[in-house]
Amino acid sequence: MDNPYIPNLAVVDDVKELTYDTKLFKISFKDKKAQKKFKYKPGQFIEIGVFGFGEAPISITSSPSAKGYFELCIKNMGNATNKLHHMKKKDTVYVRGPYGNSFPFDEIKNKDILFVAGGIGLAPLRSLINETLAHRNEFGKIQVLYGARTPEDMIFTDELKEWGEKIKVLTTVDKGDFRWRGNIGVVGTLLTNIKGELKDTVAFVCGPPIMIKFVIKDLVKLGFKDENIITTLERKMQCGIGKCGHCNIGGKYVCIDGPVFTYKQIKELPEAL
Amino acid sequence: MFRKIKKENIVKIVETLMKDYEVVAPVRKEERFVFEKIKNPEEVILDYDTTILPPKKFLLPQIETMMKFDNSKISIPENNKKTIFFGIHSCDLNAIDLLDKVEYDEYKDSYYIKKRENSVFVCIDCREANEYCFCESMGSDKPKKYDVLLMDIGDYYFVETGSKKGEGIVKGKLFENADKNEKITIKKNFKRKMNIEKLDKILSEKFDDKLWDELGDKCLSCGSCTMVCPTCYCYSVKDIVELTLKKGERNRVWDSCQLVDFARVAGGHNFRGKRSARVQQFMYHKMLYFMDKYSSFACVGCGRCIRECPVDIDITEVMEKLRGG
Numbered sequence: 348m349d350n351p352y353i354p355n356l357a358v359v360d361d362v363k364e365l366t367y368d369t370k371l372f373k374i375s376f377k378d379k380k381a382q383k384k385f386k387y388k389p390g391q392f393i394e395i396g397v398f399g400f401g402e403a404p405i406s407i408t409s410s411p412s413a414k415g416y417f418e419l420c421i422k423n424m425g426n427a428t429n430k431l432h433h434m435k436k437k438d439t440v441y442v443r444g445p446y447g448n449s450f451p452f453d454e455i456k457n458k459d460i461l462f463v464a465g466g467i468g469l470a471p472l473r474s475l476i477n478e479t480l481a482h483r484n485e486f487g488k489i490q491v492l493y494g495a496r497t498p499e500d501m502i503f504t505d506e507l508k509e510w511g512e513k514i515k516v517l518t519t520v521d522k523g524d525f526r527w528r529g530n531i532g533v534v535g536t537l538l539t540n541i542k543g544e545l546k547d548t549v550a551f552v553c554g555p556p557i558m559i560k561f562v563i564k565d566l567v568k569l570g571f572k573d574e575n576i577i578t579t580l581e582r583k584m585q586c587g588i589g590k591c592g593h594c595n596i597g598g599k600y601v602c603i604d605g606p607v608f609t610y611k612q613i614k615e616l617p618e619a620l
Numbered sequence: 621m622f623r624k625i626k627k628e629n630i631v632k633i634v635e636t637l638m639k640d641y642e643v644v645a646p647v648r649k650e651e652r653f654v655f656e657k658i659k660n661p662e663e664v665i666l667d668y669d670t671t672i673l674p675p676k677k678f679l680l681p682q683i684e685t686m687m688k689f690d691n692s693k694i695s696i697p698e699n700n701k702k703t704i705f706f707g708i709h710s711c712d713l714n715a716i717d718l719l720d721k722v723e724y725d726e727y728k729d730s731y732y733i734k735k736r737e738n739s740v741f742v743c744i745d746c747r748e749a750n751e752y753c754f755c756e757s758m759g760s761d762k763p764k765k766y767d768v769l770l771m772d773i774g775d776y777y778f779v780e781t782g783s784k785k786g787e788g789i790v791k792g793k794l795f796e797n798a799d800k801n802e803k804i805t806i807k808k809n810f811k812r813k814m815n816i817e818k819l820d821k822i823l824s825e826k827f828d829d830k831l832w833d834e835l836g837d838k839c840l841s842c843g844s845c846t847m848v849c850p851t852c853y854c855y856s857v858k859d860i861v862e863l864t865l866k867k868g869e870r871n872r873v874w875d876s877c878q879l880v881d882f883a884r885v886a887g888g889h890n891f892r893g894k895r896s897a898r899v900q901q902f903m904y905h906k907m908l909y910f911m912d913k914y915s916s917f918a919c920v921g922c923g924r925c926i927r928e929c930p931v932d933i934d935i936t937e938v939m940e941k942l943r944g945g
Contacts, residue, residue: 350696350730352686352870398689399861399868403886424886439692556889583885585857588727592854592875593882595905598912603726617827617904618897 351588354396354441355381359434360416365502368423369467370432371408374440375416385445387411388452389474390579390607393444394587395419400430404584404602406471407445410478420470420502446587447606450475450551450577459487459543463562465494465534465554469502471579472553480513488543489514494534494558496520498527515542534558535565545570552578560620563610576610580619623779623790624798625770630777633794634661634706641704641740644678646671655705666707666770666777669750670922674712674850675705676719679735680874686731686857688869699731704740707770710763711755711922713743715850717764721914722853740785742768744777749808752923754936757814760920773804814921814936815943816907823908826942827900835938836896838931843876845902845925845933851910851918852876877901903935 361373374395376382387393387407396402403425409418423432431440452475460479464472479486491510495501497520510516517537519530530537534554550571552562559578566576582594584602594601597616613619625633637643638661645664646653653668655675688695705713716736723732743766755761763769767786770777778798781787846852856875861868875882878898883891892898902925910918919935926934 348728348730348733351727352730353694353696356692398870399859399865401857401859422887428886555887556891581885581889582891583883585855588729589725590722590727590729590853591856591872592877593856595877595901595909597904598909600913618891 352443352586354394354402354443357440357442359436359438359440361436362434365420366500369502370421370423371502372419372421372431372434373416374419374442376442377439382415385417387417387445388449389478390450390471391445391447392471392584392587392606393417393419393442393446394584395421395431396427396441397430397434398441401427402441402443402585403427403431404446404587406474406579406606408470408473410474410476410481412478412481420467420473422467444587446584446602448604450607451549452478455549456485457487459548460489461541461543461548461550462489462491462493463534463538463550463552463554463566464492465558465562466496466500467502468552468554468558468579469493470553472551473503473506475551476510480510483513488548490541490543491516492519492534492537492541493517494519494521494532494537494554497522498524533561535562538562538565538569541569546572547575549575549577552576556581556620563620567610573611573614574609578608578610578613579606580608580613581606622798622800622803623781623795624773624776624802625779625790625795626776629794630664630666631661633792634658634664636792636794637704637706637789641702643704643706644675645706655708658706664707666744667747667772668707669748670709670711670753670924670927672924672928673848674715674922674924675708676712676715676850676853678703678705679716679719679732679739680853680855683871683873684731686870686872688867690867699734700738702738702740703735704742706742707744708741709746709922710743711746711753711760711920712850713741713763713766714760715920715922716741718851718910718914718916718918718920719853721916725914740767740789742766742770742786742789745769745771747772747806747808749810749812750923751811752927753921754810754812754814754923755921756808756810757812757816757936758917758919758921761808771803771805773802776802778803812923812926812936814939816917819939819943820908820911822939822942823904827904829942831938831941832896832900835899835933836894839878839895839899839933840931841878841880841895841898842930843878844928844930846876846878847874848924848928849906850920850922850924851906854882877905899933903938906935907939 363371582601589603723729
């Protein structure tokens with residue numbers, strides 16, 4: 348019988364510092380067959396670990412169009428992520444997955460799409476943003492709203508600029524500094540600038556729990572349908588395969604039944620937000 | 621075909637089984653009983669009331685090594701021993717059925733399944749309900765799957781089999797043929813009951829009831845209820861390393877939704893920081909959430925959580941209060 352807990356050896360191909368506490372890791376499996384077999388969709392996550400330091404559930408930030416490797420955007424938060432932050436090119440890590448459901452893709456074709464990201468919540472959305480941009484003509488209007496705590500906390504700033512040449516991208520920070528000339532305020536304040544037929548627009552919301560809560564409230568007020576508001580729930584997903592119990596909400600496990608849920612589903616789940 | 625075995629021959633059959641199996645059976649521990657690996661067949665006690673911990677501790681051990689690592693080499697501990705659970709009550713056996721629902725679902729938990737499939741269950745029909753038992757209310761007073769079932773009929777145990785493995789065991793000389801009329805079924809007297817009618821509806825409506833705050837004030841978050849529960853399966857993963865950081869093992873250990881850190885994520889947000897939310901999680905998971913996912917209550921009415929609670933929180937009483945108030 349297969350043992351679902353055994354991770355695969357993988358190599359750090361590259362590390363890029365995105366902010367003072369967040370790094371982008373380019374990773375591939377040591378075993379070429381394992382790399383070929385590794386197929387994922389935007390919204391899914393993996394468990395990445397270093398023996399002795401445990402594992403952490405991290406969403407995949409690259410889009411499936413990237414071949415031969417995948418990327419993880421990791422904030423230094425705990426035991427495993429701190430260890431990962433000390434890793435360099437060619438160091439080895441252990442990965443299992445991909446796990447979880449994924450963002451809808453074929454279902455949202457031809458629709459207007461709004462991405463609302465807060466902080467590191469841009470990481471899982473980046474996978475879908477790049478995937479929709481790779482199939483740009485199959486989607487309607489695409490808009491990205493991104494908020495970070497301070498300018499120093501903003502991730503993927505170069506990419507935000509690149510996207511801005513093709514689609515509408517608005518950014519904001521909770522607290523500016525002397526260089527910041529842009530918007531100031533929580534990401535929800537950018538919602539006044541969005542355009543389009545909002546009742547048919549599909550919104551993807553990712554960020555800290557408190558931000559998700561408020562943005563969803565705003566979206567509902569703007570006329571978004573509950574089933575068109577899509578978010579990911581954060582929980583302590585230790586096993587990733589519906590066994591350890593930490594991510595249980597109501598009759599669901601976030602790791603296998605999620606992490607992607609519509610607001611319509613979330614309303615039925617006690618204490619989800 | 622039915623069989624029976626003289627009570628005095630139980631020691632002999634356990635001795636025989638010990639040749640092929642590790643025998644796990646109830647033994648006395650001071651005033652109470654516990655399941656243990658038997659070294660001496662004389663220790664086995666079949667007339668016992670609920671053990672302190674359920675036999676799940678052998679299928680989902682408190683600490684279980686998942687893998688060992690040595691530089692980049694991973695090795696998985698082998699475990700091929702056959703175990704026979706001798707004298708397990710129907711509540712505890714039915715609880716293993718519920719654990720199966722989780723561990724065999726979608727991703728198969730290979731550690732559990734390996735042990736589960738190397739196990740044989742000899743159930744003993746328990747004849748007396750203690751003051752905490754309410755297995756009848758949960759439909760758990762009769763075993764659903766067993767290999768062998770023993771029923772006390774005086775000088776003998778009446779024997780039924782439920783599987784090929786079981787038939788193999790009762791073929792031996794220590795067993796005699798029996799007539800089906802020799803079987804004696806009794807109706808147990810339950811002091812404790814739980815009304816499960818429309819419980820899902822009641823729980824859905826009473827999520828914000830003030831009773832949860834009262835229970836939150838009372839509960840000590842000790843986690844005893846989950847530790848002694850035969851259907852609780854949550855665990856945490858811990859790596860243990862040698863000082864070189866090169867060698868060590870990855871273990872899983874029992875965890876409890878009652879402990880404060882259970883739903884805390886990296887960065888500090890705690891989804892169940894309030895004690896009331898944690899008590900509620902235990903009871904809702906047993907009585908509602910598990911039903912949503914696996915179409916069954918996650919409770920067999922063994923009464924252990926009531927018996928062990930240091931502040932007398934009683935799930936049957938809580939459900940009744942929600943129904944009434």
